Structure formats: structure tokens, C-alpha cells
Amino acid sequence: MNPMDTAQKISRRTFLSTTAAATAAMALPAWGAGRGSTGVLDPDWKEMGVIATRKSPYAKLHSVPVRAVTVETGFWSARRETNVTASIPSMREELLEHGRMDNFLRLEGKSSAPQRGPVYSDSDIYKWLEAVGFALESSPLPELRAQSGTIIQQVVAAQEPSGYLNTYYVGDRSSQRMQWQVQTTGHELYNIGHLLQGAIAYYRATGDPTLLEAGMRFVDGFLLPGYGPGANQQPIVAGHPEIEMALIELYRTTGNRQYLDLAGYILHGDARKPLTERQIVYMFCGIPFTQRTKLEGHAVRAMYACCGAADYYLETGDPAYWKTLNTLWDDLVAHQLYVTGGVGARSDGEAFGNAYELPNERAYGESCAAIGNMMWNWRMLSASGDAKFTDVMERALYNGINSGMSLSGTMYCYRNPLAFNPATGDKIRNPWYDTTCCPPNLERTFASLPGYFYSTSPEGVYVHFYDNSTLQWKLESGTALTLRQQTKYPWEGTVRIAVEPASAEEFTLFVRIPEWSKQNSVNVNGKEVPGVTAGRYLPLRRRWSSGDSVEIVFDMSPQVVHANPAVADDRGRVALQRGPVVYCMEQLDQKLSASDSADFPRYVARLTETTSSRYEPDLLGGVVTLHHPGALLTAATPALYQESLPSQHAEEETSLQLIPYYAWSNREPSAMQVWIPYQQV
Amino acid sequence: MNPMDTAQKISRRTFLSTTAAATAAMALPAWGAGRGSTGVLDPDWKEMGVIATRKSPYAKLHSVPVRAVTVETGFWSARRETNVTASIPSMREELLEHGRMDNFLRLEGKSSAPQRGPVYSDSDIYKWLEAVGFALESSPLPELRAQSGTIIQQVVAAQEPSGYLNTYYVGDRSSQRMQWQVQTTGHELYNIGHLLQGAIAYYRATGDPTLLEAGMRFVDGFLLPGYGPGANQQPIVAGHPEIEMALIELYRTTGNRQYLDLAGYILHGDARKPLTERQIVYMFCGIPFTQRTKLEGHAVRAMYACCGAADYYLETGDPAYWKTLNTLWDDLVAHQLYVTGGVGARSDGEAFGNAYELPNERAYGESCAAIGNMMWNWRMLSASGDAKFTDVMERALYNGINSGMSLSGTMYCYRNPLAFNPATGDKIRNPWYDTTCCPPNLERTFASLPGYFYSTSPEGVYVHFYDNSTLQWKLESGTALTLRQQTKYPWEGTVRIAVEPASAEEFTLFVRIPEWSKQNSVNVNGKEVPGVTAGRYLPLRRRWSSGDSVEIVFDMSPQVVHANPAVADDRGRVALQRGPVVYCMEQLDQKLSASDSADFPRYVARLTETTSSRYEPDLLGGVVTLHHPGALLTAATPALYQESLPSQHAEEETSLQLIPYYAWSNREPSAMQVWIPYQQV
Known part of the structure; x- marks a missing residue:
């Protein structure tokens, strides 16, 4: 059979006409009223950044699209070039070679290979698709576009009429689907979370909703009717947090508040079905997020849970969430953060250790955890505009994340230790891991990097990161704005920013002064600006017009x-x-x-x-x-x-x-x- | 049915008449020639110490029986009193309460309780019986004698006609017996190893061979015919080393060289069935012991393997074993030994870490590993007479072992960390662990302690440990000898030893000068002895006669x-x-x-x-x-x-x-x- 026939015949209409439709319609924001072939999908997909906070009521800063920033020759360009020419293509080959797509094709009768890989193997495909999605915002990359399109078709074709989609819990294992034991360890929702994130990135890059609609079919057709607080719904737990932030991003993409509410319910924990104390620590879910007082357990789970909770705060403004998020963040920087921005000290359980337990040679510092740390801080920054979060992002990005991919782009670290003894025989960089979460996670991070350079706010524009680059975007007033950065950062401390609004306008350019830079000078059009403080955004408010420029000199002394x-x-x-x-x-x-x-x-x-x-x-x-x-x-x-x-x-x-x-x-x-x-x- | 009827009807004769008989007879040493109701069992059971090295050709020192030493009021007396009045009795109750004997009774139709506890649960009963055995050498303890007799009857009654005895691999699991996967992880041979050790201790204390004969039925009837190098035998691996030293002690108790040979074969590893690299490291078996170059993997496994290998050296003199044992010992003291004598730094895998990886708060330092360390060093000392091994024993005994039991005698440490933060909520001392290897291991160690105080050699007597005590034994010439120690060691540094041979005789009294004692004085009958060196046995050779005395003053400065x-x-x-x-x-x-x-x-x-x-x-x-x-x-x-x-x-x-x-x-x-x-x- 042609998988496209089957998949597309199960239209979204089928699902919208049943359980989710009424509520979804009620919750539609204004921009969702014109429902086209993509249903309630926000048609302004070109406007949406790494997280689409432009309408989030508690976001102080708003993301700009990845496509709005062109990273030019400089520190990150070689890494990003390698990412699309070597890393993403070779990872596709590794995934295919290790049967990760055969897992889908088998369900369509197109492969006789047995299921391969751990229960979370589907997520690696989805994270790879997310990397491709972000990459397509910066460049058309026709070969990757075609390859990813094929993979999306093959993924979607494996979806069942119910909306269920998972290549592990099929056949004899079908009866285990969403059983409690499988919810805690089977990664079904983790897989779907990554499908949604990948699908959203792909949609925001291309406007192609194919994978996203499949994700919505899972959520609308299978998840929402079956799982949640209702009397007819079964208890639900994340097991490995990830679904929370994915559902909230889906909410941001569709306006369907049910997704936000389900994310909130999962973040709160399902009191009908308590986890053991050990599970609560290790899985970082199953009790109200707002009862957490410290980082503990599996580091990636904890970071992803914090991402979801921060997303939830950005949409709801629940002060208990903000308080807990800040308590956990204080714990992070006071007790748990490697100087490289890595987190999760222990190999045993891939977990946080006790306060100050930061061994060097035995450091786990999983690449995914450092990425999760950056993602969490990105959300905290969006909520607050506080540069202390950007400092942690920068620390992780330049060090504990950047270390995760070889300069060749085809070898990856799972662990990122701070000391190494070759006599142990440990191989730190490898092209493939059977649990290959980190490689495509690194790829999606480098592909999405331009989306982290700037934010807007009603007051103006925030500059978070420095590298040769051009922003072509707009102020929140609607005025088009171009910012051109020229710099040899981080090797040299001077950054020149040419400010080019389409028409002269008063707004604030917030330039970030990193906490490590104690002696700084900032001038606007050659005139020194006083009051520069390390670890703060320096607000440069004036009537900016084309031809204005800012020069910043950071303190690069070792x-x-x-x-x-x-x-x-x-x-x-x-x-x-x-x-x-x-x-x-x-x-x-x-x-x-x-x-x-x-x-x-x-x-x-x-x-x-x-x-x-x-x-x-x-x-x-x-x-x-x-x-x-x-x-x-x-x-x-x-x-x-x-x-x-x-x-x-x-x-x-x-x-x-x-x-x-x-x-x-x-x-x-x-x-x-x-x-x-x-x-x- | 009466279990005794069944058990005793399967007489040893049945087994000796089949596979093992011919070889056993050939290998019989002189003292085994008079075969009585205990078959080839050495009738001189009262002469045998913690390990019976008196006839081991490569033992430089020979053990004295536990019963030969009376520990009097002093440092160890309270601990040893608590051991027999509180620890051993309460552990019996814990074992019964947790179904460890129901596991046996169920097989006799006397309990309907389901199997409880991990695969190695039988061993906890055997280790408890070993503790009772050693305790019975020091005191008649009628209640413990009766209770242990009952337990032995119940254990033996569960033995199958084939000789097989294990309460886990029965019923539906019978087909898994000694399957390769079960050999590596199922602890069948570990259980039998502890049965043999317990049975030998009980036999040496009481002369009662009931349990020992059951162990021999397993070895002769089930193990030797089925497993080993022969074409008709299946491959064999220890999985958790323990069987090696048990088989060699059985050899010492019976003279049947097949037991020694099988131990050697297991220590060599079965080349027909290689383990994975990871298993070889973790299980410390499966390759020739003599290929080992460092301590690694599961610490208790490594220590027990070293015990078995040292026992093998004591019997065979194989120089490759002695070389490897010393290489591993050098690794121990240079890189792996906690200052408390504990070993095995990592919780993850209960394992040795890298060289110098000795965390304090996260230290594992399992009580069993410290005991294994002492047991290994006891064998190294027996082979060499070198006080450096006694120094490690003393360090482990007074610190990392002694910490394992609460002063009350009813709470035990599994881990022995060197730092502790109560805020973690960790409970370090507990009355019961579902894996309860450590508590009865501590009990057997304290019960056997008198057996470690002295050794004999053809030259005379070695004094290893100091406490108020009386040795009543004999020189290897046959002359009866009493040594009376009077001391407040380790709180004070003075030790007086009254030397009382039955008749005057020239021999050497080797008194140990601990490595920590830098300033010492030793005098004999009031006359200062020169040349006292820390970390050595000081040889005091003279014609000793009753009334002679030695006074030693150690340096107790902090x-x-x-x-x-x-x-x-x-x-x-x-x-x-x-x-x-x-x-x-x-x-x-x-x-x-x-x-x-x-x-x-x-x-x-x-x-x-x-x-x-x-x-x-x-x-x-x-x-x-x-x-x-x-x-x-x-x-x-x-x-x-x-x-x-x-x-x-x-x-x-x-x-x-x-x-x-x-x-x-x-x-x-x-x-x-x-x-x-x-x-x-």
C-alpha cells in the first residue's frame, strides 16, 4: 500500500469531530479562526522561534525565528557548516544502518528486519528531523529536504488509525501500551514529545504540516481521550519528562488549550497513582513540580522537566512554578553546575549527585543534560530578561555542549568528563551509541543556534550572543530592523553592531555584558556609555536610526x-x-x-x-x-x-x-x- | 516425611561408589586412610583452624584452631560477647522472619510460603551456620547448638537425590540449573561454597558432619560428574567467586584432590565458553587468574577470587599464582585501600574504581569486601610470614570491618563510608538487608577471631594480634605451649606475654611490630631486645621455659x-x-x-x-x-x-x-x- 494514502485519509477532521473538537474550538485564539488545510495550525509559521513565546502572556522576551539570523564566518560558522554537511548526513546513515527506519518500514510491510534499538529509538529519528527542520531555516539544503521528506512519509505511514505511533509497542507488545510500568520506563510519551518538537521545527521551517498532523493525531486521538484527570481517563505520568514542553509548544502552535492543560496535569503528577520515592527522585515527575526543592535524579529528566515547567509558567504565570524554578536554579548554580556548564555528576543513574559532588574524571555531564540546561535557561531568560540565565547558557554552549561534537562533526561525546586518563581505555568520542540521544540533540542545538542570538520585547531588542551575524527582523512596533554584528568573539573582545531600523525610532537595544567580563567599554556612535555592569543587559535607549553603531569591548584577559x-x-x-x-x-x-x-x-x-x-x-x-x-x-x-x-x-x-x-x-x-x-x- | 530419614538414607557410600570414589581413594593422604562413618573426613577436626593449612605444602605458617585461643576481657571481648548473645540470635530471627528457612521447608512440604529473597539467599543461612560453628569452638552455647542443629536438618532434608541443593532453582526454574546465564549470575556455586565453608566450620567445632556430607553429596554427586574440563562435562564458571576457596578447604578436610583440581580449573577459567570483557572485569573470573594485573570489578568477587587463588598457591606452590597475587596486592595498597582497610570505592557495581579513586562520602567499602580483604591477607600471611599482610588485616579488622556492626550488635553497615551527611537521609546501619550478605559475614568473622591471633611454623610461634587472651596449643615439635597475653591494647601500648611451654625448648617467638609503631621497646625477662623494626615480626629465639615473659611497648602516640x-x-x-x-x-x-x-x-x-x-x-x-x-x-x-x-x-x-x-x-x-x-x- 502507499503509506501516504492511508495516512492522509485519516484526516484531522476525523479527530476534531470527536473528543477534542469542541474544546479546541473554544480555546482558539484569534489567529486560529481561519482554519485551512492545516486545521488550527498557526499560519504564521515563519514568525516562530525556537520556542514561540510571541504570544506567551508571561514571556518578558520574545523569540525571533531561526531564519531571521544569518550566522556569518566566525566562531560558530565552521561548526554549523560541519553540522549540515557532515553531522546530520552521517547521523542519517547511522540511523538507517542501525535499523531505526526499518522499525517503521516493518510496520508498513516494507521491511522484514526485526525491531532494533531501545524503547526510545523512535525519538532519535524525530530529533534528527528537528535538526533538519532548524537547518532548513538557514539554507534550502535540497538533499536533506528530500531525505527528511521521505522519512516523514515513512514515519507517518506507520501510524495506526487510533493515532497511536510507536515502533516498539506493537505486535506482541501492543498490550503493554501505556500500562503503568511502561509509562514509567517505556518512553512512549518521550518519543511523542520528540515527534512533536521535531514536527514543529519542521513546520516552522517549511510550512509542511505532515509530521505535525501525525503528532496531533496521536495527542487528539489517543492521548487526550484516554489519559488525564477525567473519570474516564487513565492516570498519566511522564516517566521521562519531555512531553510537557512538547505539548506546550503544540499549544503555542495551535492555540488548543487542552495541550497546555494536559502538560500542567502531567507536571502536577497524577495523585491517583503514586510513584515510589525512588521513582519520584529518579524520574523527576509524579509529584507536583512545585513541591521540588532541589535538583536530583536523572539529570536529563530533571532538565527537561524544568523546561516544561518554565514553559508552563510562561503561559500561565503560576507564581508557585516561578518560585520553584528559581529555587532549583539557585541549587543549580550554587551546588550542581560544572564550570563547563555541564550537569549530572554521576554515571550511576546518569544523575545529579549531592551538593558539591562534582568529580572530574568520573563526571558524567551528559551532552543531553548540558543541552537541557541551556534549554531551561533559555526559558528562564524569556520569562525574566535576567542576564544570569544567559550566562549559564553561554557557559554550557561554548563548553559542555560544544565539547559534545568532534571538530570533524561525526564523533560525539555522551559523557563530558573534566579529566581523562587514556590508560583507562575509555573511548570518549564515538560515531554511534545504541542509546544515541546525544548526537541528534547536539545537531538540533547547533542548527537552531541563530534562534538564541536575539529576543524582542515591547521595549526593543535584546542581544544575547555575539558572533559575526545579521539579524533581519522587526521591532514589536512592526518596524523592520537589521542588526549587523562584526566581531572575532570569543577570541577577541571587540563587537561592533550596526543598527539599521527601516525608519528612525526610539527603542532600547539591550546588550549583554557577560558576568566574566569585569572591565568593559561600550560606546554608541563613538560616545562612551557609563554604568556598564558585568552580568547585566546594558539598556541603550535612544532614537535609533540607520547608520548608528555600537562598539563593545569586553575584558578577554585570562x-x-x-x-x-x-x-x-x-x-x-x-x-x-x-x-x-x-x-x-x-x-x-x-x-x-x-x-x-x-x-x-x-x-x-x-x-x-x-x-x-x-x-x-x-x-x-x-x-x-x-x-x-x-x-x-x-x-x-x-x-x-x-x-x-x-x-x-x-x-x-x-x-x-x-x-x-x-x-x-x-x-x-x-x-x-x-x-x-x-x-x- | 521425616527429612532425616530421606537425607541420611542417601549415604555417602552411594556417591563414593560412583564417579568420585576411585579418584578420591587414590588421592587420599595418609590421615584419610581410616575411613569411618564420616568417610574420608579428616578425623582430626579439633586440630584445624580458620583455614587448615597444617598440611599445606606452601604454607610457611600454620593456623591454630579457634578453640585454642581464649579471648579474655579486653578490647574484643564485648564485641564477641554481643556477637553470640545478640547478633547471631537476632540474625536467626531475621532470617526466619524473612522466609529464608521457609525456602527449604517448602521443598519438604512443611511450608506453603512462596520462595523469598534473592538467588543467593541460601548462602545467608550457611554463613549464619558458619558463625555458629566458629562460636561453638569458644563456648558450648546449648541453645545456639540446638537451633543450628535443627536448621542443618532442615537444610539437608531439602537436598535432592542427585545431590543438588538450592531453594531457588526448583520447580519451574529447575530447567535453568547451571545454565550458562545462571552460572554467571545465579549464584548456585556461591551458595554451595558458603554451604561448604559453613559445614566445615561446624564440623571443626562439633565433629558433626551432617551438613558437610550434604555439601560433599552436591560436589561428588552433581558438580564433579557434570562440570569441568572433561569431554562429558559442561563448562563451569564461578560467576561470583567463593566456590574456589570452599573447594580447597574441602580438599584440606578430606584429602580428595579432585576438589583442589576443580578449584584450579575454575580459577583458570573455562576457555570453551568465554565471558564478555565486561563480565571478566565485573565477575573477576572466567580468564586465568594469573592473567590479572589489577584489582577491578565487583570488590567482594575480586577479594574472594584472591582468597581462592591464594589457597590454590598454598596447596600447589604455582609461582605464577604467587606472582599475580603479589601484583594485585601491590595494586591494593598503592591505589585501592581506604585508610580504614575498606575496599571497593564505587556503589555502581559495588566495584573497585580507578587507581586513587577513593571518595569518602560516596565510598562503598562494603563490609563483605573488607572481610574478604582480611581473609585474603590471612592467606598471604600464611604463605609468606610477611607482616605487611598482617598490617592490612589489622587495619581492616579494627576499622572497616569493626565499623560494620553496631555496638548493640543488631544493626549492620552494608556500606562503610568515610564521611556522612545526615541531610541525605541515608540510613547507614540497619538490622536487615534483603541482600543480607554482610551481617552474617561480620558474625562469622568476630566468631572466628581467636583463630587469627597466632600461627605456628617449624621454627616456633607467630603472634599476630594483641588482646588479653590465652593460647593453649602446641609447638610443631609437639610440645604443649601456653601463651598468656595481658594488655590494654589498642588503648594502651604495653603487652605482656607469659610463655609457658610444657617443657623447656628452643624455638622462636615471632612478635609482630605493627608498621604504625615507630618507637618500640621489647624485652625478654626484663632485658631489652635490640633491632626492633616496625612492620616486621621480631624473632625472639631462645630456649624458652615456663616463667619466661616478654614485654612489648608500642608507640601509641596519635x-x-x-x-x-x-x-x-x-x-x-x-x-x-x-x-x-x-x-x-x-x-x-x-x-x-x-x-x-x-x-x-x-x-x-x-x-x-x-x-x-x-x-x-x-x-x-x-x-x-x-x-x-x-x-x-x-x-x-x-x-x-x-x-x-x-x-x-x-x-x-x-x-x-x-x-x-x-x-x-x-x-x-x-x-x-x-x-x-x-x-x-
Whole structure:
């Protein structure tokens, strides 16, 4: 059979005429009144950003579409080019080779291969489609467009008339669908959440609603009628949070408040069916989100739950949510955040550890968790306009996320440790993981990156990130606006922004001053602006007209970072950071080689000396390296326990060589450390 | 039916007449020639110690029976009294209450309760019987004798005619017996290993061979015919090492070399059926033991495998085994040993971590692993007479093992962390674990303790441990010997040993000088002996006669211990030790209370000051406490990362109060730490 025939005959009308229709119609916002072939889908798909907060009542900032920002040659361009030429295409091949599409084709009688991959395998296809969707906003990419179109057709063709769509809970396993045990561990809703996110990104890029309508068929036809608070509905739990933010984005895309309400119900937990204490911690769901007091359990689950809760706040303004979100955020930055922006210290359960439990070599720091951290902070920023959230996003983006993909674009980190001993034999970067959540997650993040550069508000425009780029968008007044950034950020500190409104208008340009930049200068049309504060958006309010320009100079001097003494692994150690980039030592760069096979090379940094920096265009795609006076201890004691530590080690003076952390493990295996022991000298 | 009828009708003769008989007869050593009602069982059961090395060709030292040593009022007496009056009786009740005997009775039609507990539940009964066996060497304990006799009858009655005995792989699960998957994870041989150890201890205490004959029926009737290198035998793997040392002890008890050979075959790994790399690491079996180069994987498995391998060396002298055992031991003391003698850093997989991976709060340090460590070192000591092994035994015994049982004797640690934060809500001491391996393991260890005090060799007698006690045994020449120790060790450093041979004879009294005791004096009959060296046995060779005495004075001054800087969690911290006892701080003992809820109280020790000690008879059963000058930091910075650490914290001078680590968590929940941050001052 032709899958398109079947799939499209099950029109949305069928579903709208049953359970969801009445409520959906009631909840329609004004822009949804003209229902066309895409049903209640917002026709202004070209206006919607990474999250479509333009109508969210509690969003202080509003996203701009990914397509509105062109990232030009600079820091991110090579990564983004590699993403669409190497990462996304090779990941498609890996997914096909590992049977992830055969799983769908089998249900259509077009493959005889057995089911392959874990229960969440469908989500990897959906996340890959989301990456393609975002990429298509920046470039037509005809081959990827055609390949993704085929995959969407094959996915949709596997949908059942009920709306149910999942390649694992079929055949003999059909009877397990949405059973409580499967809800907690089977990832059915996680898969559909990723389908919805992928479908929405694809719709916003192309206007093609095919996959999105399939997602709505699942939600309208299967999920809403069967699961929720109603007497005729079964209890529901996220199991792995993800569905919450997906449903809210679907609400933003359709105006159907049922989606928001179901997300809220899931965030609240279904009191009819309590989870065990262990599940509540590990799964970060099943009790009211507003009862949470700390980050714990599976880190990606926690981050995605926080995303959903922040989305819920953006739509409802529920103050209890905002309070809890801020409590959890305070916990994040006070106790749980790696200096790289990674989160989730423990391999065991891929989980948050105790407060200050931030081991380096054993750090888990899953790429997905760092991405979830950035996604959560993006929502917190949207709600508040507070630069402290952008600081965390930038820390994660340039370090713990950026480290997750090799410079070649085809090898990925699942873990992102802050120290590494090659003698363990661990392979940190791999082209494929059977649980391959991280690779397409990294791809969707880099593809969507332009959408994070700016926001608008009724007052004007916020500049969050700096790179050579052009914004072509509009003020909320409707006036077209172009902003052109010229910079060598993060390698150099100067950023020039040409401001070009279509017509002169008074508005505020909010330029972000990162918290790490202590000495700054900002001038507008050559005139110095006073009152620049690190860690704040600097509001430049004036009547802007074409030809105006802003020049910002950030403080790019290398900085020594100390961790709280309660972080056991970092005691007596320092990290080096320059701008937003956190650095590490790879042993292969050092002039002196360590003589033993201990976990870390026996180098110490001198604290009283200063660090020098040098741009090296031919190293690791072009990086600024750091050079810091230090020594190699040449006669460390081998005993595990002893009466006294030698007050002076024998040592040899040297200069420690550091590279950006994100670029580690792109050459031969080598010992690596972010946190370097120091001596006061 | 009367289980005794069935069980005893299946006489050993039946089995000896089939597969095992011919070989067994061939291998019989001289003392086995007189085969009585106990078949080939060594009739000299009263002569055999914790391991019966008296005829082991490669044992340099030979065990003395547990019954030969009477431990009198002193450090260990309260613990040993509690063990037989509270621990062993209450553990019997826990085991019964949790259906561990119903598992057996069900098979005899005497219980309708369903199977309960994990696959290794039978072993908990056997370990409890082993504890009773050892206890019966020191005291008649009629009630325990009767109760254990009943349990043995009930166990034996569940044995099948084939010799098979296991309460889990019965009924529907019978077909899984010894399937490869079950061999790796089902603990069938682990259970039988513990049956054999329990049965041997019981036999050596009482001469009652009932349980031992059941174990031999399993080995002779089921195991030897079916599994091993022969063409008609199936492949075999330990899965959880334990069977190896049990089979070798059975060999020592019977002289049947087939048992030793099968143990050797299991230690070598069955090349016909390779394990995966992960299994080889985690299970510490499946490849030739002599290919191991480091400790890794599940700590208890690794320790028990090392015990079996050391036993194999003691019987065969295979130099490859001795080399590997020493390589692993060097790895232990250089990289893997907690200062408490605990091993196995990771909760994840109950496993060894990387070299120097010794976290404190998250330390696993399972009680069973510390016991396995002591058991392994006992075998290494027996092979070599080298006091470095006794030093590790003493460290484990006084600290990481002794901590495993509450002072009340009815609460047990599974984990033995070196730091604790009560805010986590973790319950460290519990009366019962569904995996209750540790409690009866602790009980058998304390019950067998007298057996570790002394060894003999052709040259004389070794004194390993110090406590008020009397040895009544004999030199290897046959001359009866009494040694009377009088001491307040480990609280005070003086030990007096009265030497009373039945007749004057020249022999060497080897007295152990612990490695921690740097300043020692030893005199014989009032005359100072020169050349006393810490960490060695001091050989006192002379013609001893009744009335001779030795006085030893050890150096009990408190010592500051530094860890290798490669141990991240211990950087900038010290531990305090006095004699063999490692100390810790509990927050409830401190005069100043910490003002925050961080993982550890913010106390620092002054390094240049000296520690004072005080015996407190009413505290924790009577302990020496330590008092060390220090400070409480009152204004620690809350930020996770910062540009510089304050060079001076606001602080309040105080005296830090320390108690022995083994006694922690015997009062209300309180923060605890072994490793204390220090300031040089």
C-alpha cells in the first residue's frame, strides 16, 4: 500500500469531530479562526522561534525565528557548516544502518528486519528531523529536504488509525501500551514529545504540516481521550519528562488549550497513582513540580522537566512554578553546575549527585543534560530578561555542549568528563551509541543556534550572543530592523553592531555584558556609555536610526577560577577561563612529559604568575591557546598513605599549555584535565 | 516425611561408589586412610583452624584452631560477647522472619510460603551456620547448638537425590540449573561454597558432619560428574567467586584432590565458553587468574577470587599464582585501600574504581569486601610470614570491618563510608538487608577471631594480634605451649606475654611490630631486645621455659596521616590514627556547631599542633578519644566558582573531638568525616 494514502485519509477532521473538537474550538485564539488545510495550525509559521513565546502572556522576551539570523564566518560558522554537511548526513546513515527506519518500514510491510534499538529509538529519528527542520531555516539544503521528506512519509505511514505511533509497542507488545510500568520506563510519551518538537521545527521551517498532523493525531486521538484527570481517563505520568514542553509548544502552535492543560496535569503528577520515592527522585515527575526543592535524579529528566515547567509558567504565570524554578536554579548554580556548564555528576543513574559532588574524571555531564540546561535557561531568560540565565547558557554552549561534537562533526561525546586518563581505555568520542540521544540533540542545538542570538520585547531588542551575524527582523512596533554584528568573539573582545531600523525610532537595544567580563567599554556612535555592569543587559535607549553603531569591548584577559572548597575534587586546583571559553590541558601539548601513569599528569600551576594567550590559526580549527607558568613535579611520592607530605617536591619549571575544553580529544588519546593543581609560589 | 530419614538414607557410600570414589581413594593422604562413618573426613577436626593449612605444602605458617585461643576481657571481648548473645540470635530471627528457612521447608512440604529473597539467599543461612560453628569452638552455647542443629536438618532434608541443593532453582526454574546465564549470575556455586565453608566450620567445632556430607553429596554427586574440563562435562564458571576457596578447604578436610583440581580449573577459567570483557572485569573470573594485573570489578568477587587463588598457591606452590597475587596486592595498597582497610570505592557495581579513586562520602567499602580483604591477607600471611599482610588485616579488622556492626550488635553497615551527611537521609546501619550478605559475614568473622591471633611454623610461634587472651596449643615439635597475653591494647601500648611451654625448648617467638609503631621497646625477662623494626615480626629465639615473659611497648602516640595527592577527595585533608585505630569526627561531639548544612562541617585541623588522647570509659563502650586543635570556619563563601579564595576565613578556635571510626553512627544521626581539612598555621 502507499503509506501516504492511508495516512492522509485519516484526516484531522476525523479527530476534531470527536473528543477534542469542541474544546479546541473554544480555546482558539484569534489567529486560529481561519482554519485551512492545516486545521488550527498557526499560519504564521515563519514568525516562530525556537520556542514561540510571541504570544506567551508571561514571556518578558520574545523569540525571533531561526531564519531571521544569518550566522556569518566566525566562531560558530565552521561548526554549523560541519553540522549540515557532515553531522546530520552521517547521523542519517547511522540511523538507517542501525535499523531505526526499518522499525517503521516493518510496520508498513516494507521491511522484514526485526525491531532494533531501545524503547526510545523512535525519538532519535524525530530529533534528527528537528535538526533538519532548524537547518532548513538557514539554507534550502535540497538533499536533506528530500531525505527528511521521505522519512516523514515513512514515519507517518506507520501510524495506526487510533493515532497511536510507536515502533516498539506493537505486535506482541501492543498490550503493554501505556500500562503503568511502561509509562514509567517505556518512553512512549518521550518519543511523542520528540515527534512533536521535531514536527514543529519542521513546520516552522517549511510550512509542511505532515509530521505535525501525525503528532496531533496521536495527542487528539489517543492521548487526550484516554489519559488525564477525567473519570474516564487513565492516570498519566511522564516517566521521562519531555512531553510537557512538547505539548506546550503544540499549544503555542495551535492555540488548543487542552495541550497546555494536559502538560500542567502531567507536571502536577497524577495523585491517583503514586510513584515510589525512588521513582519520584529518579524520574523527576509524579509529584507536583512545585513541591521540588532541589535538583536530583536523572539529570536529563530533571532538565527537561524544568523546561516544561518554565514553559508552563510562561503561559500561565503560576507564581508557585516561578518560585520553584528559581529555587532549583539557585541549587543549580550554587551546588550542581560544572564550570563547563555541564550537569549530572554521576554515571550511576546518569544523575545529579549531592551538593558539591562534582568529580572530574568520573563526571558524567551528559551532552543531553548540558543541552537541557541551556534549554531551561533559555526559558528562564524569556520569562525574566535576567542576564544570569544567559550566562549559564553561554557557559554550557561554548563548553559542555560544544565539547559534545568532534571538530570533524561525526564523533560525539555522551559523557563530558573534566579529566581523562587514556590508560583507562575509555573511548570518549564515538560515531554511534545504541542509546544515541546525544548526537541528534547536539545537531538540533547547533542548527537552531541563530534562534538564541536575539529576543524582542515591547521595549526593543535584546542581544544575547555575539558572533559575526545579521539579524533581519522587526521591532514589536512592526518596524523592520537589521542588526549587523562584526566581531572575532570569543577570541577577541571587540563587537561592533550596526543598527539599521527601516525608519528612525526610539527603542532600547539591550546588550549583554557577560558576568566574566569585569572591565568593559561600550560606546554608541563613538560616545562612551557609563554604568556598564558585568552580568547585566546594558539598556541603550535612544532614537535609533540607520547608520548608528555600537562598539563593545569586553575584558578577554585570562581568569583563574577557584571552586568552592566543598568541591572535593577541585581542592587545591584552579581552572583557567578566557571570555566564555573554559580551558584544559592535554598532556600531548606539554613541553615536559609526565613520567608516570597516574590519572593526571603531575603539573602544577603557579598562582602568582600571569597567563598569556595566543591565537593559533592552524590548531584545532583555529583557537586561542593559553600559556601559564608552572612546573612538573618529578618526584612525587608513590605511597597511598604517609606521615607527612614532602613540603617541596622536586620539580622542573615549564609553561603549561592549554586549549579550549571544547576542543579536547580531537587528536590522539592524551591525558586531560580542566582543574590543575596549583602552588602559591 | 521425616527429612532425616530421606537425607541420611542417601549415604555417602552411594556417591563414593560412583564417579568420585576411585579418584578420591587414590588421592587420599595418609590421615584419610581410616575411613569411618564420616568417610574420608579428616578425623582430626579439633586440630584445624580458620583455614587448615597444617598440611599445606606452601604454607610457611600454620593456623591454630579457634578453640585454642581464649579471648579474655579486653578490647574484643564485648564485641564477641554481643556477637553470640545478640547478633547471631537476632540474625536467626531475621532470617526466619524473612522466609529464608521457609525456602527449604517448602521443598519438604512443611511450608506453603512462596520462595523469598534473592538467588543467593541460601548462602545467608550457611554463613549464619558458619558463625555458629566458629562460636561453638569458644563456648558450648546449648541453645545456639540446638537451633543450628535443627536448621542443618532442615537444610539437608531439602537436598535432592542427585545431590543438588538450592531453594531457588526448583520447580519451574529447575530447567535453568547451571545454565550458562545462571552460572554467571545465579549464584548456585556461591551458595554451595558458603554451604561448604559453613559445614566445615561446624564440623571443626562439633565433629558433626551432617551438613558437610550434604555439601560433599552436591560436589561428588552433581558438580564433579557434570562440570569441568572433561569431554562429558559442561563448562563451569564461578560467576561470583567463593566456590574456589570452599573447594580447597574441602580438599584440606578430606584429602580428595579432585576438589583442589576443580578449584584450579575454575580459577583458570573455562576457555570453551568465554565471558564478555565486561563480565571478566565485573565477575573477576572466567580468564586465568594469573592473567590479572589489577584489582577491578565487583570488590567482594575480586577479594574472594584472591582468597581462592591464594589457597590454590598454598596447596600447589604455582609461582605464577604467587606472582599475580603479589601484583594485585601491590595494586591494593598503592591505589585501592581506604585508610580504614575498606575496599571497593564505587556503589555502581559495588566495584573497585580507578587507581586513587577513593571518595569518602560516596565510598562503598562494603563490609563483605573488607572481610574478604582480611581473609585474603590471612592467606598471604600464611604463605609468606610477611607482616605487611598482617598490617592490612589489622587495619581492616579494627576499622572497616569493626565499623560494620553496631555496638548493640543488631544493626549492620552494608556500606562503610568515610564521611556522612545526615541531610541525605541515608540510613547507614540497619538490622536487615534483603541482600543480607554482610551481617552474617561480620558474625562469622568476630566468631572466628581467636583463630587469627597466632600461627605456628617449624621454627616456633607467630603472634599476630594483641588482646588479653590465652593460647593453649602446641609447638610443631609437639610440645604443649601456653601463651598468656595481658594488655590494654589498642588503648594502651604495653603487652605482656607469659610463655609457658610444657617443657623447656628452643624455638622462636615471632612478635609482630605493627608498621604504625615507630618507637618500640621489647624485652625478654626484663632485658631489652635490640633491632626492633616496625612492620616486621621480631624473632625472639631462645630456649624458652615456663616463667619466661616478654614485654612489648608500642608507640601509641596519635599520628597524622596524609593521603597521596592523587586521591582527589583527600587533598588538603588529614586523618588521625592512634595505634591500629583510625579516627573520625562526629559533629555532635564538637563544641562549636557548624552553621550550614553543607556535606561536611566546616572544621579545619591545625597541622603544627599536637593531638591529645583520653580514655573515656563511659563513651561508646569505652574508647580513647582524640582532641586536636582546630578551628571552625564561620564565614565560608557560598559561591560555587570565584576568582580567588579568601586567604583567611573568619574562624573560631576550638578543639576538634574525635572518636574511633568503628564507633561512628552509634548515637543520633550526625555529620561524620574521617578526612579533615587542615591549615598549616
